[in-house]
Each structure stands twice: as structure tokens, then as C-alpha cells.
Amino acid sequence: MPPVQFHALDTLSVVELAAQARAGLLREAATVSPKFFYDALGSRLFEAITELDEYGLMRAEATIFSSFGAVMAGEARARIGRPFDLVDLGAGDCAKAARLLALLQPARYLALDISIEHMRPALQRMQHEHPGLPMVGIGTDFSDRLQLPRTLCPGPALVFYPGSSIGNFDPQAAQRLLAQARELAAGGALLIGVDLVKDKAQLQAAYDDALGVTAAFNLNLLRHLNRLIGSDFDPRQWRHHARYDEGAGRIEMHLLARAALVVRWPGGERRFAAGEGIHTENSYKWTLPDFAELLRGAGWRRAQSWCDAAEGFAVVLAS
Ligand SMILES: C[S@@+](CC[C@H](N)C(=O)[O-])C[C@H]1O[C@@H](n2cnc3c(N)ncnc32)[C@H](O)[C@@H]1O
Known part of the structure; x- marks a missing residue:
């Protein structure tokens, strides 16, 4: 069994990430990117969120993959028409790709994540279970630009972006990322999860659960910032707030x-009035026609989608 190769790209520079976090705190309306949720504890808290009764998104997506995975994989393989790499954006524990490997039969598996230390053991486990499949772990922050050296990913690729993380990008940035995914796919395809517009109360509960796991996930960002920029946030002085706009x-x-x-923090400070906030995440919800339009604007011409029975979530294949 070949050892898993790991690469850390220079987008993961701690100096640069710390500068971005400080700049966000100093904006008039303090804003810190959701990418800062994912230290080791944040990654585990996210996995706990997916178990919550209120957070049906991942269960809906799992139902879609188990009902239609074989059809989707057949369609993706037919459209690409030659051996391809499976490129998993924000792979996390790699569990979703692991479930689809037998159906997709990629030539290689490339897992990308900002939290390389969380991804590393998952990828090593996966390599153990699939000794014949070459795997590469890539530590990178793709929020500003999604790009891989051609030596790492010559293409074609099936770019896999499940779990609706695309919702963290505003529509303009989402279109940019999808266009970059198209370049990366180099004649391949995209398989992407999209959370759809639904009942407001259901959406709010999904981001403000009764057990407070999402609150802990949000507050943990402050601990992460303390380590990254040397700040003195006390999470007890803050509270979680989620609302659907x-x-x-x-x-x-x-x-x-x-x-x-x-x-x-060393070299800076920020005053907050009582009730003043730090904006930590947006999660855009899409209608299928609007998402199809977004894909077209990013250069993806042929899109096909599969939904759960409640039509709350979609998986879209585009090429
Ligand atoms: C919401 S989780 C989804 C994990 C997994 N793909 C799933 O669907 O269950 C987001 C994942 O993307 C990673 N991530 C977040 N922002 C990122 C960024 N800017 N660049 C690379 N990875 C990122 C996180 O570390 C985390 O593993």
C-alpha cells in the first residue's frame, strides 16, 4: 500500500491567515470568515452538528446519494468519458467520498482541506481500506482562489463539493469559485450539494439547536483566533446568534x-459595545432555477439535479 502523500500549499500561510483575521476584526462591522471555524475542535463540533435532530441537511443529502448515487456516478463517468481524479473540496473526514468511491471508480482521490490535521487520519484510514487507489491530501485555503498546480491535478477531474458549503459564499463569490472549479476540472465535471430555500423556522432551528452544539461551534472560533493571533477573547463574554434573512x-x-x-492582541485591539457582534458565517439557500443560472454563469452548461422527497436539498451534476 503506497503511503498517502500530503502537500501544504502556500495559501495555508499562518502569517497570511492571521493578517486576514485581524483585518476582519478591525472592519467597521467586524467579520471573520467561516473558514476560521475549523481547528481540530471545530472540525469535531461540525461532525456533531451533522448528528443533530434539527440539522436535517446531511441526512437529506445521504438519502439522495443512497437513492441516486449509482445513477449520478454512471452519468458522471459517461460525461467525463476517460479516467479522472476525484477532487474533494473541504473533505473533512472524507466520509462522503468514501461512500461513493466504488460507484465513481476514480483513478485517484485528492482531498483538499484547510484543516489538514483533521483530514490526515481520515485519509490514512481511507487509504488502508482502498490500498489500490492513489490518494493525495492537500492542505489549502481555497476561499480566495481555488487552484492546484497542474503537477498535482493534470485533469480531468470530478470536483466534489458536498454538504452545501457553497452557501458560505455570496452569489458573486460562489460564481467565481464555480468558474475556478470548472478550470480545475479540465474537461471533467462537478458534483455539488445545495441547500434549498425552505421554511424559515426550520432553517433557524438548524443553526440554533436545542443542545447548543452550533453555539459551541460558533464560540469555538474565538478560541481558534486566540491561538492564531494571540488575542484574549473570553468565550463566556459572547453569545451565539443565528437568524434567517x-x-x-x-x-x-x-x-x-x-x-x-x-x-x-499583540499590536492591536477592538472595542465592542454591549450587543455588538462579529459576523462569522453566511449560509445562502438557493432555489434550483437560481442555482442552475449561477452554474451557467460560471461556464457549466449541462446540469442535472436530484432532490430528497421534501425537496429541501439537491445534489447537482454539472459539466
Ligand atoms: C461544512 S464542513 C463539510 C465537510 C464535508 N465535506 C462534508 O460535507 O461533510 C466544511 C469543510 O471544509 C473545510 N474548509 C472550510 N473552509 C475552507 C477553505 N477556505 N479552504 C479549504 N477547506 C475549507 C473545513 O475544514 C471542513 O472540513
Whole structure:
């Protein structure tokens, strides 16, 4: 069995990530990218979220893959028509790709994630279970630009982006990322999860669960920032807030200061009034026609989608 190769791309520079986090804290309305959720604990808390009663998204997606996975995989293989790499964006525990490997039969599996230390053991386990399939782990932050050296991914590729993380990007940035995915696919295809517009109360509960796991996930970002930029956030002084903005079609997550306070880090500080917040995540919800339009704008011409029975989630294959 070949050892898994791991590469860390220079998009993962701690100096650059720390500079981005500080700049976000100093904006008039403090904003920190959701990519900062994912330290080791954040990655585990995310996995716990997927088990919650309120967070039906992953179960809906799993139902779609188990009902239609074989059809989707057959269609993807037929459209690409030659050996391809499976490129998993934000692979996390690699569990979703693992379930589809037998159907997709890629030539290689490339797992990309900002949290390489979380992905590493998952990928090593997967390699153990599939000793004949070459696997590569790539530590990268693709929020500004999704790009791989051609030596790592010559193409064609099936770009796999499940779980509706595309919703973290505003429509313009989402279109840019999808266009970059098309370049990366180099004549291949895209298989992507999309959370659809649904009942407001259901959406809000999914991001503000009764057990407080999503609150812990959101608050853990402050611990991560403390390590990254040396700040002195005390998570006890903050509370989780999630709301659905129907006009914008997105869930917003914020952390709100419980009282007036000052956060300090080497070389800087930020004052927060009581109730003032840090915007930590947007999660856009899409209708299928709007998402098809987004894909077309990014250069993907042929899209086919599969939904769960409640039509709350879709998996889209595009080429
Ligand atoms: C919502 S989780 C989804 C995990 C898995 N793909 C799934 O669908 O269950 C998002 C994953 O993307 C990774 N991630 C988040 N922002 C990223 C970025 N800017 N670049 C690379 N990976 C990122 C996280 O570390 C995490 O593993």
C-alpha cells in the first residue's frame, strides 16, 4: 500500500491567515470568515452538528446519494468519458467520498482541506481500506482562489463539493469559485450539494439547536483566533446568534458581546459595545432555477439535479 502523500500549499500561510483575521476584526462591522471555524475542535463540533435532530441537511443529502448515487456516478463517468481524479473540496473526514468511491471508480482521490490535521487520519484510514487507489491530501485555503498546480491535478477531474458549503459564499463569490472549479476540472465535471430555500423556522432551528452544539461551534472560533493571533477573547463574554434573512436568502451567524468589552492582541485591539457582534458565517439557500443560472454563469452548461422527497436539498451534476 503506497503511503498517502500530503502537500501544504502556500495559501495555508499562518502569517497570511492571521493578517486576514485581524483585518476582519478591525472592519467597521467586524467579520471573520467561516473558514476560521475549523481547528481540530471545530472540525469535531461540525461532525456533531451533522448528528443533530434539527440539522436535517446531511441526512437529506445521504438519502439522495443512497437513492441516486449509482445513477449520478454512471452519468458522471459517461460525461467525463476517460479516467479522472476525484477532487474533494473541504473533505473533512472524507466520509462522503468514501461512500461513493466504488460507484465513481476514480483513478485517484485528492482531498483538499484547510484543516489538514483533521483530514490526515481520515485519509490514512481511507487509504488502508482502498490500498489500490492513489490518494493525495492537500492542505489549502481555497476561499480566495481555488487552484492546484497542474503537477498535482493534470485533469480531468470530478470536483466534489458536498454538504452545501457553497452557501458560505455570496452569489458573486460562489460564481467565481464555480468558474475556478470548472478550470480545475479540465474537461471533467462537478458534483455539488445545495441547500434549498425552505421554511424559515426550520432553517433557524438548524443553526440554533436545542443542545447548543452550533453555539459551541460558533464560540469555538474565538478560541481558534486566540491561538492564531494571540488575542484574549473570553468565550463566556459572547453569545451565539443565528437568524434567517429572507430578503437576502441566507442564514447569518453572529457572535454578540454580552457587555461592553475590549479584545486585545499583540499590536492591536477592538472595542465592542454591549450587543455588538462579529459576523462569522453566511449560509445562502438557493432555489434550483437560481442555482442552475449561477452554474451557467460560471461556464457549466449541462446540469442535472436530484432532490430528497421534501425537496429541501439537491445534489447537482454539472459539466
Ligand atoms: C461544512 S464542513 C463539510 C465537510 C464535508 N465535506 C462534508 O460535507 O461533510 C466544511 C469543510 O471544509 C473545510 N474548509 C472550510 N473552509 C475552507 C477553505 N477556505 N479552504 C479549504 N477547506 C475549507 C473545513 O475544514 C471542513 O472540513
